Amino acid sequence: MSLLRIDRLSISSASAAPDARPLVDELYLSLEAGARLGLIGESGSGKSLTSLAITGLLPSGLAGSGSITLNGVEVIGADERVLQPLRGPVASIVFQEPLTALDPLMRVGRQVAGPIRRHRGLRGGALDTAVRAALDEVALPDLDRMLRAYPHEISGGQRQRVAIAIALASRPALLIADEPTTALDVTVQAEVLALLNRLVAEREMALLFISHDLAVVSSMVDEVVVLSNGVAVERGPVARVLSAPEHEYTRRLVASARALDNALEAL
Amino acid sequence: MTEQAAPPADTSAADTSAPAAAVPPILALQGAGYRYHRGGLALDDVSLSIAAGESVGLVGESGAGKTTALRLLLGLDAPSSGAVLFDGEPLNRRDTAQIRRFRSSVQAVFQDPYSSLDPRQRIDRIVSEPLRSLGIASGREAAEQAASALESVGLDADVLRRYPHEFSGGQRQRIAIARAVVCKPRLLLADEPVSALDMSTRIQVIDLLQGLRDRTGLALVMVSHDLGAVASLCERTVVLRGGRVVEAGPTPQLLHAPAEEYTRALIAAVPRLPRV
Numbered sequence: 001m002s003l004l005r006i007d008r009l010s011i012s013s014a015s016a017a018p019d020a021r022p023l024v025d026e027l028y029l030s031l032e033a034g035a036r037l038g039l040i041g042e043s044g045s046g047k048s049l050t051s052l053a054i055t056g057l058l059p060s061g062l063a064g065s066g067s068i069t070l071n072g073v074e075v076i077g078a079d080e081r082v083l084q085p086l087r088g089p090v091a092s093i094v095f096q097e098p099l100t101a102l103d104p105l106m107r108v109g110r111q112v113a114g115p116i117r118r119h120r121g122l123r124g125g126a127l128d129t130a131v132r133a134a135l136d137e138v139a140l141p142d143l144d145r146m147l148r149a150y151p152h153e154i155s156g157g158q159r160q161r162v163a164i165a166i167a168l169a170s171r172p173a174l175l176i177a178d179e180p181t182t183a184l185d186v187t188v189q190a191e192v193l194a195l196l197n198r199l200v201a202e203r204e205m206a207l208l209f210i211s212h213d214l215a216v217v218s219s220m221v222d223e224v225v226v227l228s229n230g231v232a233v234e235r236g237p238v239a240r241v242l243s244a245p246e247h248e249y250t251r252r253l254v255a256s257a258r259a260l261d262n263a264l265e266a267l
Numbered sequence: 268m269t270e271q272a273a274p275p276a277d278t279s280a281a282d283t284s285a286p287a288a289a290v291p292p293i294l295a296l297q298g299a300g301y302r303y304h305r306g307g308l309a310l311d312d313v314s315l316s317i318a319a320g321e322s323v324g325l326v327g328e329s330g331a332g333k334t335t336a337l338r339l340l341l342g343l344d345a346p347s348s349g350a351v352l353f354d355g356e357p358l359n360r361r362d363t364a365q366i367r368r369f370r371s372s373v374q375a376v377f378q379d380p381y382s383s384l385d386p387r388q389r390i391d392r393i394v395s396e397p398l399r400s401l402g403i404a405s406g407r408e409a410a411e412q413a414a415s416a417l418e419s420v421g422l423d424a425d426v427l428r429r430y431p432h433e434f435s436g437g438q439r440q441r442i443a444i445a446r447a448v449v450c451k452p453r454l455l456l457a458d459e460p461v462s463a464l465d466m467s468t469r470i471q472v473i474d475l476l477q478g479l480r481d482r483t484g485l486a487l488v489m490v491s492h493d494l495g496a497v498a499s500l501c502e503r504t505v506v507l508r509g510g511r512v513v514e515a516g517p518t519p520q521l522l523h524a525p526a527e528e529y530t531r532a533l534i535a536a537v538p539r540l541p542r543v
Contacts, residue, residue, distance in 0.1 A: 042465035043436070156329070185328035186492060190536040212466055215538035242540060249467075256470040260495030261540045264522060 001072050003174055003206050004031040004054065004091070008066035009076075011049050011230075015061065024049055025230040026066070033173060036200070036207040038217040038238060040253070041227035047210045050227075051178045054208075055091055056083040071173070088119050088170030096179035098159035102151040102166075108135075109147035112165050119170035134165045138195060157188035161195065168199060174206040181216065193219060214257040218242065226250050291355030292316035293454045293486055294340055294373060298349035301335050301510075309335040311510040312349065319453060322480065322487040324501030324518065326494060326533070332510040333490045337458050340488065341375055342366065371401050374447040378459035380439030384431040390417070390442055391427040397450045416449040417442070419482075420475055437468030441475065448479060454486040455479075461496050473499050494537050498522060506530050 011024040024046035031037050041047035053064045056075050068075040070090045073082065095101040103111055113131045116122055122130050132143055138161040140146050151159055160180065167175060177196060181189040197220065200207045209220045217224060218238045226234040226241065226249070233247040245251045295316035301309045310332045317323050325333050338344045339351050342358055351358040353369050360366060374397065377383040384393055395413040398404040404412055414424045420441040431439055440460065447455055460476070461469040473496060479485055480500075491497050497504055498518055505515040506529070514527040525531045 042467060186494075186538075187328065187532055187536040189538070193538075213538065214466070215540045218541055219538055239541060253467045256467045257540060259470045260473075260493070260499060263495050263498035264534075264537065264539070 002030040002069075003033045003035075003071060004029075004208070005069045006030065006050075006054070006067070007069075009050070009053065009068060010065045011046065011053060011058065011062055012065075013061060014063050021230070023062070023230050024053070024064075024227075027227075027230075027232055029225055029232070029235075031174065031206050031208060034204045034206055036209065036221040036223070038221035038224035039208060039210045039227060040212065040214065040217055040224050041210075042212050042253075044229065045227040046230040047227050048178055051093060051176045051208070051210055054176060055087050055093060057093075088115060089172060091174040091176060092167040092170060092172035093176040093178060094160070094163050094167045094180045097183050098156065098163045099151060099183075101163050102159060104151055106150075107147065108149050108151065108154070108162050112162065112169060115166055115169040134169055135162070137168070137199070138162070138165045139191075140165075155188075156184055157192060160184060160188075160192055164192075164196065164199070168203070171203070172205060174208065175200060176208045176210070178210045179212070182211070182213070189216070196220070214242065214254065215261065226253070290319070291352070292318045293354065294488075295352040296336065296339060296346075296349065297352055299336075299339055299346040299351060300348035301332075301339060301344060302347040309510055310339070310346075313507070313510070313512055314349075315505055315512070315515070316352075317454060317486050317488055320480075320484045320486050321503065322489070322501045324497030324504040325488065325490045325507060326492065326497055326504060327507035327513075328492060328533075330509065331507040333492075333507055334458065335510070336507065337375075337456055337488070337490050340456055341373070342369060367401060370397070371403065371450050372452050373454045373456060374450065374452040376440070376443050376447050376455065376457045376460050379463045380436055380443050381431075381463070383443050384439055386431050388430075389427070390429055390431070393431070394427075394442065394446045394449055397446060401450055403450055412449055413445070416445040419448065419479065420445045435468075436464050437472060440464060440468075440472050444472075444475065444479070448483075448485070451483070452485070454488065457487065457489045459491050459493075460489065462491065462493060469496070470499075476500055494522070494534065506533065 006027055006029045009024055009027040010022040012022040027050060039047050052058050054068055056078060058064055064076050070086050073086060109131055112134050113127055116130050117127055135143055135146055140158060140161050181192050184192060209217060211217045222238055224238045224241055225232050228249040234241060234250045241250060242254055245254045296313050299313050300311050303309060313336060325336055327333050339346050342360055345360060391410060391413050394416055395409040398409040398412055414427060417426060422441055461472050464472060477500060480487060489497060489501055501518055504518045504521045506513040508529055514525060514530045522534060525534060
């Protein structure tokens with residue numbers, strides 16, 4: 001049984017004309033425990049909708065059809081009682097923008113404590129110790145200050161580390177990282193990618209890594225699916241997709257990324 | 268062109284400047300500083316200049332002072348110390364005649380083409396606006412120049428009667444560039460012009476800017492955190508950090524033999540594609 005299995009997933013707007021093209025169109029993919037997969041796409045490709053659909057978080061007004069199973073449990077059409085136990089222990093998401101993913105009115109310590117209390121049942125001193133360990137694990141400095149800080153009081157990179165600590169607090173089998181470093185400065189991005197790489201390896205988590213950036217994706221995963229306008233146009237080992245893209249869209253994407261990359265080299 | 272991190276003066280940065288400055292640079296920051304009202308220093312003693320036809324990249328991370336430097340160069344803010352020089356003269360925002368010359372010589376393109384185009388105006392109004400507001404052309408003449416500016420960015424005249432929401436991000440950025448070049452400026456200031464665009468359209472907009480430079484001799488200042496974009500377009504690069512110039516010089520030299528530790532770290536952090 002695959003950890004994640006997506007079968008003929010289509011996502012449409014409830015208000016769209018019946019013949020309108022779906023936002024995600026008959027997507028297939030599967031991910032085994034401990035495996036890594038990259039989902040490459042640009043704006044409007046449906047990559048973020050896919051990540052939301054996996055955790056049953058599609059915005060109202062959008063409807064999914066087909067099948068998504070997490071650990072064998074069907075997500076499409078499931079009600080909250082079924083979804084709630086999946087979110088966290090089975091699949092957790094790190095979003096692009098940590099400033100909107102974190103609660104601006106809650107101190108960092110409490111935000112990290114929430115999922116640890118819920119999923120691991122810790123209280124009191126044991127909870128405090130686990131919160132510190134969680135923040136320490138994502139290499140946050142000055143823990144005493146971090147615990148008491150509000151999100152606006154720490155840097156963008158630190159906020160994303162907090163978001164990662166929260167996502168990992170419930171010990172998920174699958175981590176979904178949706179453009180986790182796109183909002184960060186390049187030197188901070190490098191640190192956060194290294195952190196994710198290490199944590200995913202140490203905990204033997206599965207990783208679904210979503211990004212528009214081919215260079216970033218290729219540093220995190222070996223296999224990719226390329227999404228364009230909701231359709232998976234190409235899939236395969238990242239090295240092959242980069243060296244011999246087959247679909248016209250992938251060719252254009254790779255050529256553009258390659259041109260910018262070569263500019264750093266050729267001069 | 269000369270940039271310097273002051274003090275100490277960086278003499279190597281002056282090596283390629285135009286022969287004895289008979290013609291002053293189009294635009295220059297001279298020891299420019301900018302302090303917020305609350306006292307924070309956003310820019311500290313920065314000197315750089317852009318001569319006709321040159322292309323300069325301003326790179327750095329958030330808080331480096333890139334946008335502040337650009338706002339000073341655009342005359343949107345006045346420096347709290349030092350000066351902004353336009354054609355060798357201090358830029359005076361109260362001198363309306365100078366500002367008119369300045370606006371027809373120096374134009375800007377911003378990061379987000381979804382907010383930089385007025386959603387209620389048709390493309391012909393948007394692109395011809397600088398011509399009308401600067402009193403360069405109006406009526407049919409303005410319409411013809413707008414059409415020709417759109418053609419120069421690869422868009423047909425049939426876009427003239429449409430609205431911004433009908434276009435993709437890359438097309439909108441082309442429209443923003445058409446508006447910037449419609450009055451035939453000598454210098455284009457571009458603030459992260461490709462950062463908001465999809466990867467597959469970035470290189471098209473970069474090629475478009477390069478083509479405009481090749482055809483018209485347009486000088487360019489590009490603010491970007493994307494070293495690949497800067498390396499594609501800019502002959503010289505200035506690295507900013509914490510409001511100061513860390514390092515400046517010809518782009519190839521800066522990329523391959525950075526003198527400063529910070530520049531090295533910045534270059535090393537750029538995610539690279541695996542070699543094939």
